[in-house]
Every structure is written in structure tokens, then in C-alpha cells.
Amino acid sequence: MKKPSISAASAAASAPHEVRIIGGQWKRTKLPVADRPGLRPTPSRVRETLFNWLGQDLSGWRCLDAFAGTGALGLEAASRGAVEVVLVEQDGALLANLSRITTQLKATGVRVERGDGVAALRQRAGQGLDAVFLDPPFGDGQNEALYAAALAAARQAVQGDGVIYLEAPRVWSADELAQIGLQVHRQGKAGAVAFHLLRPLPVQ
Template sequence: MKHQAGSPPQEVRILGGQWKRSKLPVADRPGLRPTPSRVRETLFNWLGQDLTGWRVIDAFAGTGALGFEAASRGAHEALLLEQDPALAAQLQAVRTRLKAETVRVQRGDGLAALRAAAGQGWNAVFLDPPFDATALFEPALRAAAAAIGPEGFVYLEAPRPWSEAELAALGLALHRHGRAGAVAFHLLRPLAG
């Protein structure tokens, strides 16, 4: 079934790894906007196809596309955080269907969980909050910067590009960035020194 132009797709597919081509359902929820396939493909080209041993957090998981994609490519631990109870249940159902032992679904406040992860040295934190939740972006970036290790990455999807000065104030440096339609995407590293 085709979706109307401007409406979200009803499913997305995992692009690589052991669950390549597996479908992830997309619920009809306000603000739910799965990361477009071409953006995910670019992101995982930047990060590398093999994430064996990585620990990642998908902080506003939604469909779980970023977290499941990382786990499919070998991430040792993928923590999917989602506040919406129906979406969290859907993530758990996908985890069960894929027999994704390295994926953990946690229902609750993504920002609070990120703050609790400070100093834990995660390899990557994926931030794709609802675009209308603008107040979340700055504290989520600050918390993500504290959660990753010195060689870690923070991935951010936002409705606008973030400047190097804005990111530096949060302890992050722009590593790579791009734009796809209304989505500005950024791969960030900890600010050196």
C-alpha cells in the first residue's frame, strides 16, 4: 500500500547486517518521523558497516530504525529509549521477532536516561527527537556528549543545521553533516581538549 505524499511510510527496512531487509512498522503517531533510508545509509557509511562490540543508545527510538540498524551491524548493546507506551511495546515486539538479544527496550524519558548514562563511555548516541520538541535538543546534546567515550559519536537529526559554535558550547564538534529535505543531519565528536 502506497502512502500519501507528506505522510509517513507504514514501514521502513533495515538496510544492512544480519537483519538486512527486515521490516520495521511505523505507527501513525504525531511527531513520529523515521530516519529516511538514504540518511541512514549515509550515517552507517560514515560510522562503518561493522559495529562489532559497539554500545549505542537510540534516545528517542520511535520505530527503532537507528538502534536496530546498529544492532544488525554487530553492536554488542543497543539501548532503545521510548516514552510512548504503544511505541515501546512495538519496539519490544520487533526485538522478539528478530530475536535481537543485544537490543534492550526501555520505556521512559529518553533525556533522563541519557543523563543517567553520563560517564559510561558509549560508542554512539542517536538523537532524533520530535522536531516540534525544540526544548529537548540542547539538553539532549549536552547529555549525549557526557554519555559517549572520547572516541564516541553523537548523531543528531534536527529541523535546522546546528552551527559549530552552538555545538562547541555543548562540548561537541561537527564531524560530518548533510541535508535531506526537511532533515538536517549531523555526526558529532567530543570536542578535543
């Protein structure tokens, strides 16, 4: 939920200072955007599209936001009823923001976890999550291995009819995704951001 394919300086100049949760019990709650190199929250219009696809009521869902950043994706899910949301983040300043926000919201179903998003997903292989949110650093297009590893780990962490949200600097093809055991359910593009809603391919 974070990084663009432009320079860190340009990203810092154009990044918003806050974003808002757009639906559910915490609608309009402001989330601070820290001044961190490359931090770029998922745009509101993209989040709105995603949660129109997922449905407005996520009651009972178990979710993991693997590269949480501002927490906008995971907290949006929790606001709409997800019973368990794990926000995984490595950056200490962003982690502190997430902990403060979840405390202010009294978000008892949300857990903030410091660590690597891929490792966190691998630890949850076979746990049958309902949704995984993936928005790794764009890295100026140099993070292909990270994307592939995150997708593969997410595939093992979600249940058979679960969903994986992927935000990336390019569109991932059906053939590439099929090699990881995934298929496109919905996809779109907003500026330099390609976003995908993926589902596991049926086990043969």
C-alpha cells in the same frame, strides 16, 4: 527519529507504513511505522549515509537510541554488530512495537526501555558509550531546549572518541555545538531534515 516541522495531519498522511533495515544480519527486515502523530522514521537514504560514515561493521559497539520511535537507528546498529543497544521510548504503542520486533529478531543485545531520552542519557553519564542517536521531536521548531539538553547529556554519556548522531529541523552551527563540547565530524541535509555526526571536543 521521528518528527517533522509540518503539521501532524500532513505527517500522518505522508509517513510510510513500514521501513526496512538496510544492512547487516537483519538486512531487509521490515519495521512497522505506527500511525502516531508526527512519527517520521529517519529516511533510508539518510540512514545509509550515516552508516557509511560510521562503517558497516560496528562489532562490539555500545549504543543508545534516545528517542527510538520505530527503532530504525538502534536496530540498524545492532544489525551491524553492536553488542549492546538500548532503545528508549515514552509512547506506549511504539514501545510495544519495539518489544515485539526485538523478540521476533531474537535481538538479545537490544534492550527496550520506557522513559525520557534525556533522563536516560543523564543516567549514563561517564559510561563511555560508543554512539548515541538523537532524533527528538521536531516540534515545529519549538524544541530548542530539548535539543540542547539532549546534546549536553549525550556528550557526557559517550567516550572521548565516541560519536553522536543528531537529526534536526535545522543545521546546528559549530559555535553552538562548541559551547556543549562537541564538534561536527560530518553533516548533510535531506529535504527539511538536517543530520549531523558529532564528536566530543578534546578536553583542554
